Amino acid sequence: MAELARAPIAAPRRLPRLRRFLDGDLLWSFRRSPVTVGAAVVAFVIIGSAIAAPWVAPHNPYDLASVNLMDATDPPVWLHGGSWAYVLGTDNQGRDVLSTIIYGTRLSLLVGVLAVVAALILGVALGLVAGWSGGIVETMIMRVADVQLSFPAILIALLIDGVARTMLPHNVQAEIAIYVLIVSVALSNWVHFARTVRGSTLVERNKEYIQAARVIGVRPWRIVTGHLLPNVLGPVLVIATINLATAILTEATLSFLGVGLPPTQPSLGTLIRVGNDYLMSGDWWIALFPGIWLALLILSVNLLGDWLRDALNPKLR
C-alpha cells in the first residue's frame, strides 16, 4: 500500500462533450417519437423565421415607405384579387400579413422568453432559499406564492399593467410597454418554479451527498449552487418549456385586450386584436393567420415540453 500511495498515476483523457451528448438517451427518445419530431420542425420554422425576420420576411412592415395604403385588405393569393406579392394578404394599413406575423412572432417570443427567464431566475432563487433556509423565511416566501397562485395570471398581469400605466407618464408608456409586459408575465409565472424547486430542495438537502459536502467544509453558498442547483434543475427545464407557451399566450391575451403591445409594435396578440375589428367586414385573413400561427407555436412548444418531461423522468421510461 505504501509504495502504491507514492506511485505516479497518469490521469486519463476526458471524453469530448459532444460525443457524450450524441450517445445520450435524450436524443434517442427524441428520434423515437414522430410527434415530437414534427413539433420540433414546426417550432423550428416558426421560431427560426422569427429570429431571422429581416432576411426571411418578404416585406418590412415597419418601413412606412414600402407600405402602400392602396394595397390595404388585399385577400390571400389563392382568392380573387390576391397577388404573390402578399401571399397571406394585407391588413387594413396595407402591410403584408405574413411579414407582420413573422415580425410579430419575434416580439411575442421576445416577451415570452424574457418573461420565462425572469420568472425562472426569481422562482428558482426563491425556491432554493425557502427550501434551504426553512423557518420564517420559507414560510414568508411560500405564503406570498400561495397568494400569488390564487390569482389567475391574467389578473396579475392586468393589475401590474394598470399600476404601471397610472404611475408612468403617457409619453413613455408606449416605449416601456414591452418591459411592463415582461415583468407582469414573469411575476405571474415564478410561483411554479419556486414551488417545484422548494419541493426538490427539501428532498435533496437531507441526502447524504449534501451532508458529505458539509463535512468536507464546502461553503453553504457553494453547496447550494454546486450541489443543490443541478439536482433541482431537471423539472425546472420542463416547467420552463411549458411556461414559455403559457407566457406567449398570456402576452397574446394582454395584447388582445389592448393592455399589451401597441399596433405600431404589434405582437401576435395585437395582430389578432386588430384583425378582429375586420372580421365582420369579411377580411378574415387579418385575424385568422396570426391566430393559426400562434396556435401552432403554442402547440409545438407544449409538445416539446411534454417530451422533455417524459425523457428526463427515468421512471416513465
Place this chain on the structure above:
Amino acid sequence: MAEPQALVEIRDLKRYFDVSPPPLERLLQRKPRAWVKALDGVSFTIRRGETFALVGESGCGKSTVARCLVGLYRPSAGKILFDGIDLAGLNRRKTAVPLRRRMQMIFQDPYASLNPRWRVRRIVAEPLVTHGLVGSRAERDARVAELLVQVRLSPEDGDKFPHEFSGGQRQRISIARALAARPEFLVCDEPTSALDVSVQAQILNLMKDLQSAFRLTCLFISHNLAVVYQVSDRVGVMYLGRLVEIAAAEQLFARPLHPYTRLLIDTIPRLDPVDGAAAEREPVAGEVPNPIDPPPGCAFHPRCPFADARCRAERPELIEADGALVACHAVAEGRLAPAALTTSSHPGATGRAGPSGKLAL
C-alpha cells in the same frame, strides 16, 4: 481522563431533538413539548491510531455521535475535543475549516452519499478544491487518479457518473473522497451495512489496509458485532443514548460484563452457510424502549434478567471493573461477577477462539 495519546475526547455529550407538536396543536390539545434524548451524556476517548467501534441497536444514537463529531449536528450539551481543541469554540469559518479537514466521514448509504449529477472525478476532487490542496488542473487530475487507484478503482472511472457503479464501488469512491482531504480521523457510519455480504469483506479489508497505510484513527459505527470484532481495537456499547460498556475488543468479546453486551454477543449470528440472512436478524429479543420516554433508572432494566429495585430507580454511571468501564449496578455490587460468565450458558464468553471462529461476517 485526559490521556496524552487521545485524539478525540468526548465529554458528557448530549443531543436532544425537539419533536414537540406544532405550537397551535400544543395549545389546543394541551399536548406537552417532547424531546428525543438521542444522546444523554456520552463520554469516551479515541486514542491516536486506534479504531474505536460504537455498537448498539438501531436508534440508540450511534449516528448522532458521528454527526456531532463531524459538525453536522450541534451538541445540546457537552464537549468534543479534537487534538485538544474544543470544537464548540470554533465559530469562525477560518479556524473551523482547517480543523474539520482533519476529520472526514464515510456514510452508510453509498447510493445517496454521491452527487448523482457529478462525475466521479469532480466528486473525489471536491476536498482538494475546497481546501486548496492542489494547484493546477493537471495536478488535480493526477491526484484523483492516484486516489482512485488507492481504493482499487481505475483512473478511467473518474469519467463516469455514480450510477454506473455498484454499491461496493460507490463506497470505494466515498472512501477516496474522504482520503482526498488527507484526514487523520475517519468517521465510518455503518460503511458496509448497505452492501451485500460478499462485498462487505472487500470493503472492510480495503479500509483496514488504508488505515494502516495512512495511520488513520477511526470511529467505526456498526450494529453488526461480527464486523466490529473484525476491525476494532476498542468497543463502546450504546443503549438508548448512553454508553453501557467500554472495553478492549478482545476483552469485550471474551468477557462481556454488562448484561446488554452479553445479550448482544449471545445473539451474534453464527456462521451458517445455509442461513445467509442470519446476519440481518434482530440481535436482541425484546422491545427497544422509546427514547422520548426512556425508562427511569437503568434504561435497560425492562429487558434485563438481573434487574432489581435499585436498577429501576437509580441510573448507573460508568465505573471501572475488570479493566473495562461498565454502567451496571449488578456488576458494581458484585452480584454479577465477570468470572461467572465463563461457566454460564453464554457462548460468547467461551474465550477468544469462540467468537472469532464462529462469527459470520
